[in-house]
Amino acid sequence: MNVQGTKKQTHSIVDFIINKRKHIEKFFIIMVIICAFLNTFVEINYDLTKYLPDTTPSQQGISVMRKEFGYPGTARVMIDNVTLYQAKAYKDRIEAVDGVDMVVWADTKKDVYQSGEFISSKDIDEYYKNGYSVMDITFDEGDASKKTSKAIDKIMAITGDKGHFTGSAVQSKSLSENLNIEVKKATVICVGLILVTLILTTTSWFEPILFLLIMGVAIIINMGTNIFLGEISFLTSSVGPVLQLAVAMDYSIFLIHSFTAEREKGMSLEDAIAVAIRHSAKSILACGVATFFGFIALSLMKFSIGFDMGVVLAKGIFCSVATVLFLMPSLIIRWSGLIEKTAHRSFLPPFGKFAKGVFKGRYAFVALALFVAFPAYIGKGMTDFVYGAQAVGAGVGTKAYEDDQLINKQFGRSNMMLVIVPNTSRVTEKALAKELDNLDYSKSVTSLADTLPDGLPESIIPESITSELHTKNYARILMYIKTKDESKLSFQCSDEIQSIVKKYYPKESYVVGTTPFTQDIKTTITSDYDFVDALSILSVAIVVMITFRSLLIPVLILIPIEIAIFINMLFPYLTGNRLIFMGYVIVSCIQLGATVDYAILMTNNFMESRARLGRKEATIDAIATTTPPLLTSATILTMVGYILYFTCSISAIADIGHLIGRGTVFGFTLVVTVLPALLYIFDKPIQKHMARMDRLREKKEAKQKALRQNLNSKLQFLNAHNEQSV
Structure with a gap:
């Protein structure tokens, strides 16, 4: 009996994606049709009272x-x-x-x-x-x-x-009547400006259409599967799709850039896409998982509008990653001729000089960021916040x-x-x-x-x-x-009224209204923030740690991201604007989730360059290589944020848009300037740690190889014994 002859031939997931691409296309077409239909049955909730815990x-x-x-x-x-x-x-x-x-x-x-x-x-x-x-x-x-x-x-x-x-x-009536119109208007503007941005930052006239098609499929699937939630908040309904479009666009950019690079090396179509999937999947999955868990942290808020938004955004990231890794390779193969026929020179200048300039100022960038960090952290806590329905009123x-x-x-x-x-x-x-x-x-x-x-x-x-x-x-x-409805005076009056009521009716008496409701939101959501913030940071740190097999790299990555968040949240205090606290919590998670994608890509490129170059050259090469795709992504997310800010009359949504737009600018800037400097400064312990991890991996592989050889020897002995017996 030939044991080896009975062994089934194995295929990798990459082979499955390429060989079964027609079936994959049919699956996504069916999903889009079903989800587009289901989305019409998803209810939109405008009542914030539904999100308070029953214990308040x-x-x-x-x-x-x-x-x-x-x-x-x-x-x-x-x-x-x-x-x-x-x-x-x-x-x-x-x-x-x-x-x-x-x-x-x-x-x-x-x-x-x-x-x-x-x-x-x-x-x-x-x-x-x-x-x-x-x-x-x-x-x-x-x-x-x-x-x-x-x-x-x-x-x-x-x-x-x-x-x-x-x-x-x-x-509420104004909100329900105007919001749908405003969101459609904002979406049309966003898609138009994103298309222009992609045209300017890609090297094919057809690539932007492909990107938008892929994201459109992911968004429709995400929106349709909201049927399992029954209803979603007006806040989630209005900002969820455009945020998914802006945040997840990176993944398709990573894949197409990798594919183009392999084709330029002379690889065949299917070989190039196979290598591109393998090469970009690490960055896509790392970014996707980090962003996914950053959003999932929102779902653990006691004020359950966080659950509503966290689940929908996290689900959107999952749908986007799955669509990019499974559907996009098939469409690239199908339309590769069109992509190549519509190729054009890059409109972006080379970033070599920019990278060298950033490298020269590396110590100044780090010093400035650390100098600003502490006062920004203190100042953001002094911002005057709005907690209740006043923030969702007409602007x-x-x-x-x-x-x-x-x-x-x-x-x-x-x-x-x-x-x-x-x-x-x-x-x-x-x-x-x-x-x-x-x-x-x-x-x-x-x-x-x-x-x-x-x-x-x-x-x-x-x-x-x-x-x-x-x-x-x-x-x-x-x-x-x-x-x-919401002010220090109204809160004082509400407290006095409640104490008077309790004097006459100590049990089973209640004071209901916008002001006491807002007080309970304030109590609930402020206790949520520290927990959600810590959990989102911890979850992102764990994902980065697993991705790079390092305890130091997550710390280096989170430093510029958190400083960018501190600076962003400081601005309302400096300008004297009241900020909706709900938006403050949500945007902290969104900015963390979006910016960590930039940091992972920068770190990944640095590590790859460092394997073949000195630390100075690797740092410059990482900046030059990473800045173009980050610039594309950051420009898109910044535009989406500011379009929401300028087109929406609802204060809460406009504030969230403003925070996202401004936060993306700071996040991009610090990731491009401060993170490479930190990677350069801490290069020695990073390389020492990576060398140790490589030795451990080599030992593990050697053990596995020895076990396989031992198993093969036993199998050969059994085969020989069986042949003699026959």
């Missing part, structure tokens, strides 16, 4: 509120040039709109039990003055509800040109923003708090409402116990009215205060 007071209060009363959307409407009686008529018409739960105005308390007295409120100036009238509206359903949106449309039709609208429901220049400014100018701020207490005693409820009403910053307080005259039984009031403020188990008190 706000989420517990919202849960009780939804069960007992529903969780209402809110809005304010100001009507121009009306008399007091006309304002009352508008109020009645608005209150009759389907979807409107209650309209708080000067006559609200009297309307509850239909007194013949019209308006006797001493606070009438809060709702009517100088021919302007303002009303606070609560809806039957939430801010993002379709019913609420339709109700706002009807109210706008009632008020016509006289109406001005603000509030969370209006912001300067939009009608929603202008209306908000007009209403606040005439009547000041109006911030709604919803107090939920057990329905146990009208006396206690009335005392609580009175104390809340007497607070200096209180604008109005509406409760059933405080509104009904003493001795009048609740049973004579229609249930349609009482159900707005009372259920069998709970009472609801509507309170409006004269503060912003």
Whole structure:
């Protein structure tokens, strides 16, 4: 019996990719069709309250509120040039709109039990003055509800040109209507500018089209597989695809550059692509895995919008790497003639002189980076942050923003708090409402116990009215205060209100609203940051350590990346701008994930050059070789960031875009200047470590070789024995 004859012939994954390329193409075509269809069923969520942990007071209060009363959307409407009686008529018409739960105005308390007295409120100036009238509206359903949106449309039709609208429901409606248009606009601009950038930085007119096709396939597959999440946040939906396009473009550039280099050596088509896959796969997989785990760290946030964005972005990296390594080689082979026919000279100049200049200033670059690092780290922690829904409101220049400014100018701020207490005693409820009403910053307080005259039984009031403020188990008190939704003053007021409520109702009482919700976001997300930041750094460091089999290289790689992040996050403090903290956490991970790709490629090129050159020559060669692809990638990511910044009216998305754009510039600059200098300075311990690792690998290979030879000898002995037996 011939044992060797029964041994099956093995094929590498590279052989599979090349030999089965037609099947691979069919698989991706089917996946694109399926995922494009599935993407139409992915819901977009605009309600940030869904992402708070169930253990927070706000989420517990919202849960009780939804069960007992529903969780209402809110809005304010100001009507121009009306008399007091006309304002009352508008109020009645608005209150009759389907979807409107209650309209708080000067006559609200009297309307509850239909007194013949019209308006006797001493606070009438809060709702009517100088021919302007303002009303606070609560809806039957939430801010993002379709019913609420339709109700706002009807109210706008009632008020016509006289109406001005603000509030969370209006912001949510504006967000859902405008975001899709703005993202499409930003995407078209991004694709156009990316195409121009690729044309200028590649050596074939067809290569940019191939890159965009590959990324388009990966993005569609990623978006379609979001169906398994059920819904994604508006933030993820708007920035996810363009970030995937910008961050993952590197992988296709790595592969095509390697393929072109092998073809120029005279290799055949299939041999060149096989060598290109083997040569570039290490960098692609290392970059992809490092970026993947950097994004996965986001998914462990307690404020689960991080899970939403982290999973989608990490999945996007996986889809991109798989598409580049499996589909792109097939398309390169299919269209190789077109790629070669459309070849042109490089529009980029040689980077040899640039590399020599960077090398000459190596010590100055390192010294400057280290000098800036500490103050930048301290300064970024002094930035004034925004945590809540204020950051997702419409930006300067939009009608929603202008209306908000007009209403606040005439009547000041109006911030709604919803107090939920057990329905146990009208006396206690009335005392609580009175104390809340007497607070200096209180604008109005509406409760059933405080509104009904003493001795009048609740049973004579229609249930349609009482159900707005009372259920069998709970009472609801509507309170409006004269503060912003998010500020130090509003947080102080919220704390005082909550302490007063707890004084009367120590158990099962809640204060719900934008301000207490924002306070809980702040508490949750600030505790998330240190954990997420440390985990993302650790995961990237482990991937780099495994890739280069070194403990020192991850440290050297992370130094310029982290300094770039510190400097980027320092700028809002220097310019006096408030920064959305959610964006701060997200962009820290994105900048780390994107920039580590640059650092891995630079280090990999240095190590390859160092194997055949001295450390000076290897450093210069690594800079000259790495800068062109990094310049392409960094230019694309910077453009994507700034396009989001300039085209999006939503503050949160614009801020994220600005941070990404600016952060990429700093990341690219420090990776090209500081990292090569660190590799040069620490060359001796790096080479010593690598030599030791090579010796260990050689010993391991020698052992494996000896084992194989021993096994072959035994097999030959068995074969000879079997032949003699026969």
